Amino acid sequence: MSIFSAIRDRFSRKGARVLRLGSRLGLTPGAPMQLSVVYACVGVLAKAMAMMPLEPYRRDRCGHSSVAPEHPLYRLLALAPNGVVSRYTLIELMVQSMLLRGNAYAYIERDRAGSPVAIHFLPPGDVTVAASVYIDEPPTYTVAGLRDPVPARDMIHVLNYTDDGVNGISTLQHAARSIELAGYANESSTNFYKSGGALAGVISSDVAVTAQQRREMQQEWARLGDKGGVAVLARGAKYAPISVTPLDAQLLESRKYSVEDICRFFHVSPQKVFDYTHSSYSTVEATELAFLNDTLLPLIVKFEQEFSRKLFTPAELSQGYQCGFNTARLMRADKNGQANYYSKMFNCGVLSVNEIRRDLDLPHIDGGDSHFVQVNLMELQNAGRNMPADNRLQNDSSGTVSNKNQASDDN
Numbered sequence: 325m326s327i328f329s330a331i332r333d334r335f336s337r338k339g340a341r342v343l344r345l346g347s348r349l350g351l352t353p354g355a356p357m358q359l360s361v362v363y364a365c366v367g368v369l370a371k372a373m374a375m376m377p378l379e380p381y382r383r384d385r386c387g388h389s390s391v392a393p394e395h396p397l398y399r400l401l402a403l404a405p406n407g408v409v410s411r412y413t414l415i416e417l418m419v420q421s422m423l424l425r426g427n428a429y430a431y432i433e434r435d436r437a438g439s440p441v442a443i444h445f446l447p448p449g450d451v452t453v454a455a456s457v458y459i460d461e462p463p464t465y466t467v468a469g470l471r472d473p474v475p476a477r478d479m480i481h482v483l484n485y486t487d488d489g490v491n492g493i494s495t496l497q498h499a500a501r502s503i504e505l506a507g508y509a510n511e512s513s514t515n516f517y518k519s520g521g522a523l524a525g526v527i528s529s530d531v532a533v534t535a536q537q538r539r540e541m542q543q544e545w546a547r548l549g550d551k552g553g554v555a556v557l558a559r560g561a562k563y564a565p566i567s568v569t570p571l572d573a574q575l576l577e578s579r580k581y582s583v584e585d586i587c588r589f590f591h592v593s594p595q596k597v598f599d600y601t602h603s604s605y606s607t608v609e610a611t612e613l614a615f616l617n618d619t620l621l622p623l624i625v626k627f628e629q630e631f632s633r634k635l636f637t638p639a640e641l642s643q644g645y646q647c648g649f650n651t652a653r654l655m656r657a658d659k660n661g662q663a664n665y666y667s668k669m670f671n672c673g674v675l676s677v678n679e680i681r682r683d684l685d686l687p688h689i690d691g692g693d694s695h696f697v698q699v700n701l702m703e704l705q706n707a708g709r710n711m712p713a714d715n716r717l718q719n720d721s722s723g724t725v726s727n728k729n730q731a732s733d734d735n
Contacts, residue, residue, distance in 0.1 A: 364597035365590035370419040376649040383644035405443035426492030430480040499589035506582035673697040
């Protein structure tokens with residue numbers, strides 16, 4: 325069986341080993357993904373990456389990049405990488421795999437001419453990497469169920485952290501101690517409350533109480549606590565509720581620290597995992613911008629470079645082709661910042677109306693492809709020379725600014 329037939333069988337609807345998302349990530353029950361902060365960090369990173377459009381771009385000689393919808397890779401990158409999953413699911417799976425297992429693999433299926441026709445996600449547990457003994461040769465990959473090894477050019481391999489450039493290291497491995505402490509805190513609080521260790525209140529008495537009377541009051545109070553009702557206390561007895569015990573406060577503080585500590589390992593702000601303890605509207609906007617620049621951009625570059633060098637031929641790379649994520653969609657949350665950005669880009673002639681509408685998923689309009697600039701700007705060195713006494717400037721037919729008075733004086 326050829327490698328192409330084997331891959332098709334593995335990922336076809338009739339194949340027995342179509343992606344098993346949760347179990348194939350190598351996480352056993354009770355593992356870190358059962359901690360809400362780990363689940364949230366992985367989810368926010370994977371979904372943010374998957375939400376951005378992935379498209380082929382071409383950079384011209386002037387350094388300007390534009391989407392290349394005519395390229396055969398456009399459909400694979402932007403819509404359907406294969407017949408099983410969407411582009412969103414593929415990127416989401418790869419980010420999850422990279423964070424949780426240290427490596428993300430995707431096999432590139434090619435036709436007889438060598439052109440990519442499909443991109444298939446591979447669970448890390450099914451892939452073995454063999455580094456070459458020669459420093460200038462790429463590694464080879466062995467996939468479970470396939471007889472022949474997969475060459476490096478046919479395997480998209482995105483590494484998380486790495487110390488050798490061949491094998492990735494999971495974020496969970498680095499954060500193992502913090503995750504373990506967070507798990508202990510969750511387990512301790514669960515066992516504490518299950519065992520009835522939390523005191524709801526204290527009954528005190530001004531008079532002496534026998535052991536029998538104490539047992540009767542405890543039984544009566546427990547009965548009322550389960551069913552609800554009005555308690556009648558004996559003479560001299562007083563009830564004082566305990567809202568937050570010292571142990572409660574300690575557990576809350578410990579769990580809060582665990583959230584912040586684990587977020588540091590994933591480079592995710594606690595506000596992104598719904599911890600708004602120290603947040604405000606302005607800080608949320610700043611957090612979104614920091615999330616894009618400090619957290620997502622390194623992942624974006626990592627994925628773009630790996631996809632580009634494996635999917636495009638050397639000739640296409642020399643022609644300026646590359647894979648790129650469109651980050652405009654992530655900036656839509658900050659409406660004020662978005663409006664200011666597009667206003668400035670439009671006023672200085674960088675973006676046209678239709679280019680702005682394209683970023684906002686709005687339809688094309690007639691006459692919207694022109695670029696405009698403000699005409700009341702000039703070079704500082706020419707300001708004194710071109711400014712007439714009556715402060716009126718004239719644009720000649722060539723578009724340059726001239727002075728009527730100066731022209732008459734020259735004559």
